[in-house]
Amino acid sequence: MKLLVAVKQVAALEEDFEIRADGRDVEPEFLVHDLNEWDDYSLEEAMRIKEAASVPVEVVAVCIGPEQADESLRKCLAKGADRAIRVWDEAIAGSDPFAIAQLIAAVARRELPDMLFAGVQSSDHAFASTGIATAALLDWPHAAVVTQLSYSPGARSAVFRRELEGGLLHEMQIDCPAVLTIQLGINTPRYASLRSIKQAAAKPIELLSLAQLAVPASAVGEPGSLSRVRRMYVPERGRAQMIEGGVEQQAARLLQLIRELAGART
């Protein structure tokens, strides 16, 4: 039995940053990279299923990304994933979720997992569509925002819960194999001690190329994407200001401001 977990290495901003010269992304030197928070939960869910199963289960983490993404895959290995696969080619840079989904689907066709997990979304770009697009490309059933799951590897279906608006819960059954996107809070991800991360450094990470996946370069990167970023920018900030001076001066200034704003509305 096999569970495939799609993970992403996300970028977080440092406090001061600059936008790249082309205006479509942040200058890379101002980014700190880490495993996407949602993927921490989907990997944990896979690990729990593996540990509770009566049959041998292989957990495979897959990541589309450049070499530095190995760091996130090592974290997955440290937490107990059996194998890690990274897919990269310079042509992949600039891919949108659909192009990334092409690659994950190609890996899934190669690995033939019993179930594919992805995070609901990534914390940096938040498209929330890679998992679902992968399901569409594989023509597998899918469900998004899963908050509770009961699945035994090898079973023909899985039962899960989703949270709906207004405090409603949705309990559903889905045929396997399926793609589930996992929501935060479904479990408590385990801690990967530095010791286990170091030990994971000795484990191999399989690197797959476009050729090995039989995906043409035209299907990825900007040519293979259905959408593209026009620009990335910081909107003009709101007008917050400190009112200086003693209590009386502050009160007077506040009153003046309220009058101004109230006047502006009428």
Add this chain to the structure above:
Amino acid sequence: MAAADATRVLFEDFSTSAVRLFYVIAYAAIAVFCYGVYVQIRKYRRGAPAGIGPGLLPRLQSMLGTVLSHRTIARRDARAGAAHRLIFYGFALLFLGTATITLDYDILGPLFGVHFWHGEFYLWFSLVLDVAGVLLAIGLLYMMYRRGWLKPPKLDYARPDRSPADPDYDRSGYRREDWAFLWTLLAIVATGYVLEALRLVWLAGRPSVWHERWWSPVGAVLAQLMRAAGMSEFSGGQWRGELWWFHGLLALLFIALIPFTKVKHIFTAAGSLMFRDPLAAQRLARVPAEQTRPGAQYITDFSWKQLLSLDACTKCGRCHEACPARAVGAPLSPRDVILSLREFANTTLDSAQLPAEVQLDVHGKGPGQVAMETLWACRTCMACVEVCPVAIEHVPIIVQMRRKLVEEGQMDPLLRKTLQTIHKTGNSFGESRRKRAAWTKSLPFAVKDARKEPVDVLWFVGDYASFDPRNQKVTAGFATLLHEAGVDFGILYDGECNAGNDVRRVGEEGLYEVLAEANIGALASASFNRIVTTDPHSYNTIRNEYPDFGGQFEIQHYTTLLLQLLQQGRLPAARRLGLRATFHDPCHLGRFNKGYEAPREILRLLGCELVEMGRCRANSFCCGAGGGRIWIPDPVGADKPAHNRMREAAAIPGLQVYVVSCPKDLTMFEDALKTTGNEGRFVVKELIELVREALTQPQSAPPAPVAA
């Protein structure tokens, strides 16, 4: 005066079979004793290797020095120390006396026909032993008075990590054992004297006995009283026959039971003292690279030395009293951790067969197991290790157990988050590396980058001093002082990481290794003569632990550097502040590294009146932030160590300033000052701030307003 034939009768009037019976019982008692010793040693040998280096002789000397002087027992409890000294020396003399008789009667006599136990030697022997018995009895009676009437709280065995409903809540078995021990020894002493008196009455007609009776003064007085009460020589002899057996059997029982009862501390405490590690808490042991399970999960993961030291505990309660976690009602008492593990070792490792591994797991809530709440309550402040009279090293034991918890991720979610943050950013604040030196921007001068140009003094700033806004002011102040004194100094800028002291004490050894190696690499790439640090935690790990990772550096805490600058006149003569101040010794500067004098000397140079708190220097009370506890929220509504400390300071009449010399202390105590309602009564200040005040304000400035 001394009759040449004076000696003590041993088996006079005993039938041959009675003498044989006595020897059978005596050898049986010795056999039981030896078996007990064997079982204990087998137990210790089931522990891991201890890595004790050569040099047994200096260890032996140091142990004998400690035992003979009673230095550690008398500390902070002079009366208990004095009473124990009486018991120790009384018991030792009586034991040597008995051994002397055996040497003469059972060894030299039968083998070589040599007898020396008579005449003048015997008489002096008799006097010395009579006095020894009195010493022992006085010591025992005081201990009874202490346990029965004084009842110091530290001798209450009730556990903070159990509730009264639990069967092992108050360890009443130990209480019974304590009393049985005292009564048995007292009974042996008392029957010894009565026996001596009966023998004198019985042999009153024999001049070599009766004429020399005052060489046994206690026995002689009793004998006079017995004769005055009308006891005949004949009934004296008869009573002597009965009591002889009682006294003898009691003494033999005592010997046989030594390895099975608290009496074994005679040996285990000596062993523990002999194998003590003077840097046990300051320099934690590395996890060997080949070890598959980090930390201590099973009782057999502890070293034989640690298992031995568990048996050395005499439940004196000094660690229990000193522990800041215990003082605020956290579910931890160092004493109970040690006793739990000891009981666990006794139930699992005493039998001939080692039980299955699953039964050796020391983590949990069962009898003898240690709960994770207990382990996480520890501040690793070292108060327990420092005060233990028998050199039990609690902190390494607790950290070893935490290492196993960390490996399994069994920790507070916030702590887990912090460790991940430190891994990601190199600091506990989650700030970007490049902002580490942002505080330098407020300075009117540039701070050298020690990675780019050689400096005399490399300043290791540390996380709190770099990122915490309140501490940044102090940090800038220290930079100004160095600048004004013309010190050629620099910092590592974004090359510096969290020093790892607290990460290591949390038990995240892998992360500690990453941090230590990164800092050692950065330091190695810089050119400097010595390191100074404003952070006692960094000071400790760089000074004591980095050498194990190949980082040998000369390092000083800022207090010693500032003192030198003031004494050498490199800083202008300070204005006398005239403040009534108290000084809080940071654990990692004081207890850990004995840096008690420099900050006090600086306060004197500043013209402050130093009023010590009751708990100061080695007995300083932790602020509660150590051991990673600064990253773990304290339970809501519960008392905190910093509150406890603020109340202690507030009791000093007219206190104006509570002086600290550690960034974490500043954070903890400024908060505690407010939450204990002492704001406005006195202030918390970094020593650096006081030095700056003394140097920057004009000589003629009016004195600071005195708080009520």
